[in-house]
Amino acid sequence: MKRPLHVLLLVFAVMLPSAVDAHHGVASVGIAGPEGPGAAIETASSLTLPRNTLFFMLKNEHASFAKYGFAEPENKEYLSFCNAAVGFGVMPWLALYFFQPYNIKHQDSLGTTSGFADTSVMLNFGFKYDEGFRLNPEKESIDELEDWHFSAFVSSSVPVGGTDLVDRRGGFWAPDMQGGFGSPSLGAGVAATKVFAGDFTYLGELSSQYFIEHEYSFTTYQFGTELRLNNALVYKAFGKGVFRTDVLAEVNLLNLMRDKEMDAAGKMKELDASGGLIAYASAGVRLYWGRVSAGFGAKKAFLSFLNEGEDQQGSEGLEDFRLMFTLSTTVGL
């Protein structure tokens, strides 16, 4: 199994389920409670942060994997991705984010590896359609928050996570079980958000993550490029004062290219037992209390076309389930 599940973390970072900040419109906080577009758990919101606003987020995703006889005694049992994010609204249409993941991964008989993964930095550029395309304005009324909002984002990781971690037996963990990628990974994407019929919000996102090859002390490896197409539908089930409850459903498509590893001849070769196409469905709830938002969700693959699925234990698409939790808030400066 060569699929680096922890690369998801960076993509989640890019996706920035910015919860509270789907409600950055001034009308939303301090005047009328959390109004405006809803936010999903995984699919990005295209809304940017208000200028001079700080954003804080903690997120955890726990993936538990189905075990197979062929993978004994080294079945991957679970991966837990924790992520802390800080964002800042540089302009109403430009936000800067920093992400610091901390991952815990367990593989039967080999033990548990944990530690900080690669830091990543993201720039999010926001614009909208209101009688023509325009940059996100300084402030938006509740009516304006119902417009189509778009964003384009780019990101890069800074390889600070460990790349020479060893397992219980003293051998190096495989690249996908290491803390970091060793080399920067580059991300880019676009997102769209639209409120319709008053209480519904559609969110869509297309993003990609490219991994630069890295020379580990034990191999040279390049993770396959990822392409994601996320769609979410959020329904405002309750809203009164500073309280709001949303329920949401998402469909997340993930296409993974094959990983590559340097062969004995010094050439990068595509690996078997990596890559594929997976479709996830997820459901969740998001609670708001003024500027604070907490989201809970569960996710499961309902379709998977893995290249060599029978050999890809621990890969995306072969989870028993994924559980997600996120907590976020904003502070105006």
Place this chain on the structure above:
Amino acid sequence: MNHRFIPALAAAVFFPASAYAHDLWIEKKGAEYVLQYGHRGGELMPIEAAKLKAVTCVDAKGAKSDFLPGASFQPKAVTFKGTCACLSAFYHGGFFSLTPDGEQNLPKNKVNDAVKSWESREFVKFVDAAAAGAQKPVGEQIEIVPVTNLTKLKEGDKATFKVLVDGAPVAGAAVARDHNPVGETGSAGEIRLKVKAAGLQVIDATVKKRIDSPEADNLVVTATIVFEVPR
């Protein structure tokens, strides 16, 4: 600690800005303009004649005339006869104080244990969107001025409004439509709103300013603009 302060303190903390005032609006009914106070479509409040300080009619050429002398006061409405491109009224609610015994229409130096106090000034204008010059500022202490031409506005369209205080755009004014908060003005004093339904549009903007006078802690000025969008 004085236990009467506890509910008063709670009231002070949770007292929403919108509670500072009821809506004040003008409708055109036939050949008359009707000024009313309270909640549109709900309970109406009496209008005190002494608090209605000014009523100004601006005609299509921009000429102003005083309509207050011709006002007809009824228990919960004031009517005016005439034709205006814009009819503006100033209602001075006076001083209010929040005390452990509730809200009183008195300055804080005339009550005991005031935990919050304010002076309320409300300005309302009815704009005949079709009339020339109707969308120009009247020159009130606070007013909402349409930036978008209201003439061709229809249901579903968006319009931009500017909030002026003493003639200058003001940022951070709390804006409401039919008493429901919809946003704040930006640094240019502007906000953009959608016409949710044709008919009478009532939009108000409130600005609170600390004054710390013997009578009140704050001055709360509210502007309301009223206009029709054809059905």
